[in-house]
Structure formats: C-alpha cells, structure tokens
Amino acid sequence: MVHGPMMGAVRGFRMDPSVTKQKIKPGTVKRMFGYARPYRWPLTIFLFATALDAAITVVNPLLLRELIDNGIIARDEAVVITVALTVAGVALFDALLSVVTRYFSARIGEGLIYDLRTQVFDHVQRQPLAFFTRAQTGSLVSRLDGDVVGAQQAIVGVLSSVLSNVLTLIVILITLFYLSWLVSLIGLLLIPCFILPARLLGRRMQRLARESMQLNAEMGTTMNERFNVAGAMLAKLYGRPREESELFAAKAMKVREIGVTRDMYGMVFMIAITLLTALFTAVVYGVGGVLVIRGSFEFGTLVALAQLLARVYGPIGQLSNVQVQVMTALVSFDRVFEVIDLEPLIKEKPGAAVLARRDAAGTAPSIEFDRVSFRYPTAAEVSLASLESIALKQPERTDAAAGVLHEVSFAAPAGKLTALVGPSGAGKTTITQLVSRMYDPNDGAVRIGGHDITDVTLDSLHDVVGVVTQDAHLFHDTIRANLLYARPSATEREVIEACRAAQIWDLVEVLPDGLDTIVGDRGYRLSGGEKQRVALARLLLKAPSIVVLDEATAHLDSESELAVQQALSVALQGRTSLVIAHRLSTVREADQILVIESGQVAESGTHLELLDAGGLYADLYLTQFKSQESREHPSERVRDSALGVPEFADGGGPMVRGPRGERPSWLPPRGN
Incomplete structure (x- = not known):
C-alpha cells in the first residue's frame, strides 16, 4: 500500500508547471495579504496548530521505538502500558488539533471567499452596459467561482502547506540523523529513484x-x-x-x-x-x-527509522511543487484583482444631487439633448481581453470611432410624448440608453428637469426613469417576485392594481398559483405579449416620472399588441415619454415625432406637420400605407386605421418602396 504522505507526493508531481511562466503584476502579494489582515488572529491560531501537527509526525515512531526496545524486548509491562496510554493521548491531541485546524481553515477560507465574491459581484454590477455586451458570461462566473476559490488557497492552503511540509521535513530529518546517520543517508540517496x-x-x-x-x-x-x-x-x-x-x-x-x-x-x-x-x-x-x-542500535530504532524515512517522501513531493502552488494561487488572485481594478465608465460624482421625481407643481421633468455626440466604447475602455478571448480575435470595428450620434439636440417636453422613428442603426436605441445613463455622451449634455444627469445620483436617476425594451427580461421566479423587483415595498393591492392597469390581471387571476406562478427561464412560460404586459406592470409599480419604451410592441401579434397598447395608454398618462416607434399606434398621436437618420435628427414635428412638410417622414408614411392598403381587406384597414399602426420596414412591416418604386435611401442594403 502507498502511505498517506506518499499520496501527497503523487498529487504534487501531477501539478501543471506551465503556470510558473505567467507574470504576476507588482503589488499582488501585498494586496493579497491585505485581505488576510481581518483574519490575522484566526490565522495565527491556525498556523500554530499546523506547526504542532507537523511536530507530532515524529512522536509515534519514537514511541514505537520505546515500546519495542524498552517495553516488549525488555519485558517491562509498565513501559508498555505507559507507551500505550501515551499513544492514545497523542492520538486524542492530534484529533483535537485536526478539529482546530479544520475549523480555523474553514472560517478563514470561507470568509475570504465571501469577501472576494461579494466585492467582485458588486464591482461587476457597477460596470457599464458595454462591459456586459463584450464579456463572456462563463468567464465572469469563472472569476467568481474558480479564481476566488484559488485565491483563498493562496492564504489558507499554500501557506499552511508550505509551513507544515517544511517543519515536518526538518523535524523528520533531525530525528533520522539522531537515530542513525548511516541508514538515513542510504534512505535519502534513494529519493531520486522515487522523484x-x-x-x-x-x-x-x-x-x-x-x-x-x-x-x-x-x-x-x-x-x-x-x-x-x-x-x-x-x-x-x-x-x-x-x-x-x-x-x-x-x-x-x-x-x-x-x-x-x-x-x-x-x-x-x-x-x-x-x-x-x-x-x-x-x-x-x-x-x-x-x-x-x-x-x-536496537530493533525498535530500526522500525522507527523505517517509518520516518517513509514519511520523508510526502513533504519532499509537495515542496518540489511549492513554486507551482504559490504561482497558481497568485495567478488566481491576480485574475480577481484584474476585474476589481477595471474602473466603471459610469461613475457618480462626489456630492451628486438628488433628482426630483416631479417639480413643485407635480409635473414630470423634461428631457433635453444639447449637442450630444456619442461613440460606443472600445474593448480596451470597458473590458478585459481575458473575459472576451473569442471576441478579441476579431479586429476592432473601425466604425466605432466614427460615432453613432452627431451633435444631436432636441427637447422632449415635460409630460408629453416624443416618438423616435427611423431606420435600424440610426441611433434611436442609443438615445434612449443615454437617457437612462447606460452610457455617457462623449460630447454635449443630457439633461432631465434642467439637471445634467452626470451631476445627479444614480439611484435618483433610475428612480425617475423607467424603461421597457422589446425583449422584456423576467427572472426564473414567480410573477410576484418579478413585479416586486421594481418596488419591494409594494403592497398586495398595489401589485394587483398594476396588473390590472397593464391588462394582465385577468390572466394572472385564473392561474392555479396566481401571482406565485413561476414564469420559467427568461419568462418562457409566458407568451411574448404576456411578458410585455408583466414588464409594463413592473414599470407601473415603479411609477417613474419618465417612461422610455424601446420597441415595446415589436414582434407581437395583433391581439397582444392591442392589449399592450391599452396598457401603454395608462403607463404613459401624465408622464414624459420617449418612445421608439415602429408599430406603435402612438406615432400619430405623439406630441412630437423625431426622425432619426445617421445619428442625427433629420426632422421633427407632429404627425400632421411632418406630413405637410413633405420630407422623409411623409415619404415613409404615405408610401407604406398606400402599399399596405392595396393588399388589405377593408375590415383590416378600418382596424389599423383605428389603431394607427405604421409598420416601418425595419419593424417587420411590408416592403417599402420609394415614390418611383425604388428602394428608399435610408433602408439598409439587401442582405444586412
């Protein structure tokens, strides 16, 4: 059989030496011990117990020598009984040491894992949206799982292993040469045959x-x-x-x-x-x-020598890979620090003001864009190569530096509805993301209620601005939990009222578990329209002063769209609204329509004003509806006329042609 120490040597020889080729950033070791500082007293007790446990390694072989030479061979019963009791006492003491070392090892190790995980998770949560669009989810999870566990091993595992093995080896070698230098030397000469x-x-x-x-x-x-x-x-x-x-x-x-x-x-x-x-x-x-x-020498000494020499191989095998162990742990710490050191692009200024939900008269705040220019950040600005190894194999997009928005200026009046229309890639979604401060503009300013949003607290901004996207995300939890995510303090009555206003309560009420129904992974147990109405209910429960809708009814069937439209009529009432409109009936009724083309505001005005102007909006609107009416049943024209649904080409509507049948210039080339 292979002894326990021998198995330790085997594990040591299996370790991957390639890790030693990696470079550790300066200051990593100092920062590492900074995380151990809160555990200095438990760590001291743990290391002291580890040292005692290492010293006990030689006790049993020496007791065995005493038992054989001075007890059994000498036929001295008193010595035999004394040694037997001593062996039992040493075993009990060793068991107690094992409990102590295990307790403090777990306390320190799990504490370090908790500290690192919570810090990394909190830091990642504060990263900009661009970070999540680039980073691989699996790589992020790996930092919170494998690397964090590997990092705590640097303090608990490696430190105790090095101390224990060094002390064990020193104590065994001293004892061996004390008992017999000749046998010890012969035994040690066989070590290369093992290594x-x-x-x-x-x-x-x-x-x-x-x-x-x-x-x-x-x-x-x-x-x-x-x-x-x-x-x-x-x-x-x-x-x-x-x-x-x-x-x-x-x-x-x-x-x-x-x-x-x-x-x-x-x-x-x-x-x-x-x-x-x-x-x-x-x-x-x-x-x-x-x-x-x-x-x-005596026979008992020979038995003790054999046992001690067998125990030399374990520490030697472990210490032969001490560099690999240390570097593996330091690399894990370095990878964790790499994420922690990534500064978020979106930061709250010291002394930032609190953005009021409404003014003294109870009016929702207005939105103003003042010569705003924006380009999406590059990978070097928001991400790490190690988090997007696949993505970084591709060259950076050359159009990123050119920018998405170019000196965009407009005002969305307080309590009014402003619609954004235009081709895909024109910059509509980017505008809405700047309002909710998912990104900051490179030039110009975005103001809400007259305040530059970079000067207000993030909590108050997100309290004022509510967003619903075309792909509403629901957590794998109950309907109730998904709704209360917007406002955990909401009462049962408020939740039900929000569901009624969002036209979803009739469905929830007849479900076997009602509000406690599990919606499934990303809400897949609900239809697209049902998910959107739950998302609207969540928005209504939050009760923001500003509502941003990013194609909230895209890809819905007519019945679902009608239900969502009825919910929207409630959600937008009395609020400043910024709506990306493709199939929204609110386009005609909007107080202001902005036509976005190539990152600029090409036209602005009401529905009738833009039609009278005879520009891009008029061409798109009239061309599309004439081609649509020629193919529709009269009853469908009546329904669509009542809803006022302009299905632009990039929103899934019918093919659009220009006045002479040519493809309009704002549409992307075929195949894109």
Whole structure:
C-alpha cells in the first residue's frame, strides 16, 4: 500500500508547471495579504496548530521505538502500558488539533471567499452596459467561482502547506540523523529513484487531466446550450434531437476513452511507487537489520527509522511543487484583482444631487439633448481581453470611432410624448440608453428637469426613469417576485392594481398559483405579449416620472399588441415619454415625432406637420400605407386605421418602396 504522505507526493508531481511562466503584476502579494489582515488572529491560531501537527509526525515512531526496545524486548509491562496510554493521548491531541485546524481553515477560507465574491459581484454590477455586451458570461462566473476559490488557497492552503511540509521535513530529518546517520543517508540517496519516474508519469497524467477537463468543458457547453428553452426549441423545430444525441454521445465517448487511459496511467503510477516503496523498505530493513545484529542500535530504532524515512517522501513531493502552488494561487488572485481594478465608465460624482421625481407643481421633468455626440466604447475602455478571448480575435470595428450620434439636440417636453422613428442603426436605441445613463455622451449634455444627469445620483436617476425594451427580461421566479423587483415595498393591492392597469390581471387571476406562478427561464412560460404586459406592470409599480419604451410592441401579434397598447395608454398618462416607434399606434398621436437618420435628427414635428412638410417622414408614411392598403381587406384597414399602426420596414412591416418604386435611401442594403 502507498502511505498517506506518499499520496501527497503523487498529487504534487501531477501539478501543471506551465503556470510558473505567467507574470504576476507588482503589488499582488501585498494586496493579497491585505485581505488576510481581518483574519490575522484566526490565522495565527491556525498556523500554530499546523506547526504542532507537523511536530507530532515524529512522536509515534519514537514511541514505537520505546515500546519495542524498552517495553516488549525488555519485558517491562509498565513501559508498555505507559507507551500505550501515551499513544492514545497523542492520538486524542492530534484529533483535537485536526478539529482546530479544520475549523480555523474553514472560517478563514470561507470568509475570504465571501469577501472576494461579494466585492467582485458588486464591482461587476457597477460596470457599464458595454462591459456586459463584450464579456463572456462563463468567464465572469469563472472569476467568481474558480479564481476566488484559488485565491483563498493562496492564504489558507499554500501557506499552511508550505509551513507544515517544511517543519515536518526538518523535524523528520533531525530525528533520522539522531537515530542513525548511516541508514538515513542510504534512505535519502534513494529519493531520486522515487522523484524521477514520478515526474515523468506525472507530466503525462497532467496532460491527460488537461485534455479531460477540456473535453468535459465541451460536453458541459453542449448540455447548457441544448438544455435551455431556446436551444431545446431550436432542436425540436428543426427535427434534430437524434443528431444532437449522436453529437453528445461522440463527446461523451471521448471523455470515456481518455478517462480509461488516465486511470491506466494512474494504476501504472501507483504500481511503480508501490514497487519503489517496497525496494526502499527492503534496503532499510536489510542494512538496518545487519546493523541491529551487529549491535549498532536496537530493533525498535530500526522500525522507527523505517517509518520516518517513509514519511520523508510526502513533504519532499509537495515542496518540489511549492513554486507551482504559490504561482497558481497568485495567478488566481491576480485574475480577481484584474476585474476589481477595471474602473466603471459610469461613475457618480462626489456630492451628486438628488433628482426630483416631479417639480413643485407635480409635473414630470423634461428631457433635453444639447449637442450630444456619442461613440460606443472600445474593448480596451470597458473590458478585459481575458473575459472576451473569442471576441478579441476579431479586429476592432473601425466604425466605432466614427460615432453613432452627431451633435444631436432636441427637447422632449415635460409630460408629453416624443416618438423616435427611423431606420435600424440610426441611433434611436442609443438615445434612449443615454437617457437612462447606460452610457455617457462623449460630447454635449443630457439633461432631465434642467439637471445634467452626470451631476445627479444614480439611484435618483433610475428612480425617475423607467424603461421597457422589446425583449422584456423576467427572472426564473414567480410573477410576484418579478413585479416586486421594481418596488419591494409594494403592497398586495398595489401589485394587483398594476396588473390590472397593464391588462394582465385577468390572466394572472385564473392561474392555479396566481401571482406565485413561476414564469420559467427568461419568462418562457409566458407568451411574448404576456411578458410585455408583466414588464409594463413592473414599470407601473415603479411609477417613474419618465417612461422610455424601446420597441415595446415589436414582434407581437395583433391581439397582444392591442392589449399592450391599452396598457401603454395608462403607463404613459401624465408622464414624459420617449418612445421608439415602429408599430406603435402612438406615432400619430405623439406630441412630437423625431426622425432619426445617421445619428442625427433629420426632422421633427407632429404627425400632421411632418406630413405637410413633405420630407422623409411623409415619404415613409404615405408610401407604406398606400402599399399596405392595396393588399388589405377593408375590415383590416378600418382596424389599423383605428389603431394607427405604421409598420416601418425595419419593424417587420411590408416592403417599402420609394415614390418611383425604388428602394428608399435610408433602408439598409439587401442582405444586412
């Protein structure tokens, strides 16, 4: 059998030495110990207990020597009983030390994990939207999981391991040479016979372990993609379940094959170590036995020497990889610090003012854009290469530097509805994201109620501005929990009233679990229209003074759109509204329509004013409705006329042609 210390050596030789090639940023070690400072007293107790445990390593072999030489051979019962009681006492003390070290190890380790995870999570939450559009979710989760756990190992695992192994090795070597320098020297000369094959097989097993981890990761990715609602639906719609099963089976087979190979190498590894251990034991007992016969020392000393020499290999194996252990832990800390050091682009100024929800007269605040220019930030400004390794293989978009908005100026009057129309990519969504301060403009200013939004607190800004996008996100939780996300203090009555106003209560009321119905992953248990109405109910519960709607009815069927429109009539009442309109009936009724083209306000005015102007809006509106009316049933024209639904081409409506049948210039080229 291979002893416990020997197994420690085996694990040491399997570690990946490639980590030592990575460079650690200056100051990482100093910052690392900064996280350990709050745990200095538990850490002191833990390290002291670890040192005591290392010293106890030599106690049992020495007691065994005393038992054999002065007890059994000398036939002294008192010595035998005393040694037996001492062994029991040492065992109890060692068990107590194990409890103490385990308790403080867990307390320090879990505390460090908590501190790091909460700090990283809080810091990531404050990153701009551009950060999340670039970073891979799996990479972020890895920082909060694997790297954080690896970081705490730097303080708890590596520190205690180095201390324990160094002390154990020193104590054992001193005891060995005290008992017999000759046998100890012969035993230590056999160490290379143990280390060399262990390293050779260890490297091979490390490579197999890496391949196995990669294959398991690929298999896990396949499961994640196919087991979510969207992936499962796609496989079913295209009739690919059998192919998916075959694909998964092929990957699982590779995992199986490499697992068998790894286990066989492991078996060869263990057999080799067992044979070497047997060789070592034979040499020690052979040489030592001869010395015992010649009277150089007693038989108990020989047994103690054999046990102590066997325990030398564990610390040596562990310490042979101490550089790898330290660097692995420091790399994890470095990767965690890399995220913490990424400064958010959106910051709250010191002494920022609180933005009032309404003025003294109870009027909602206005929105003003003053010569606003904006370009989306580059990867270097908002992200990390290690978080988007796939994305960074592609060159940066050259059009990012050109900008999305160019000196945009307009005013959305207080309590009025302003609609944004125009082709895809014109900058409409960007304008709405600047209002909610998902981004800051590069030039110019965005003002709400006369206040530059960069001068107000983020909490008060988000309290004033409410947003509903075309793809309303719902958490995998109950309808109630999704609604209360907007205002946790809302009463049951307020929740129900918000549902009624959003035209969703009739559905919720008849559900078996009512408000406690689980909506599923991203709300997939609800239809598109139902999700949008739940999102509107959430908005109404928040009761913002400013409402931003980004294509809130896009991709909905006529019945769902009508229900959402009725909910919107309530949601927009008495509020300053900024609406991106493709299929919204509010276009005709808007107090102001802004036509956005190529990042600029091309036209502005009411529906009738823009029609009378005969510009781009008039061409789009008249062309589309004439082509639509020529294909509709009269009853449908009446319904659409009542709803006033202008289906622009980039919102899923019919093909639009210019006055002479040519494709309008504002439409993107075919195939885009």
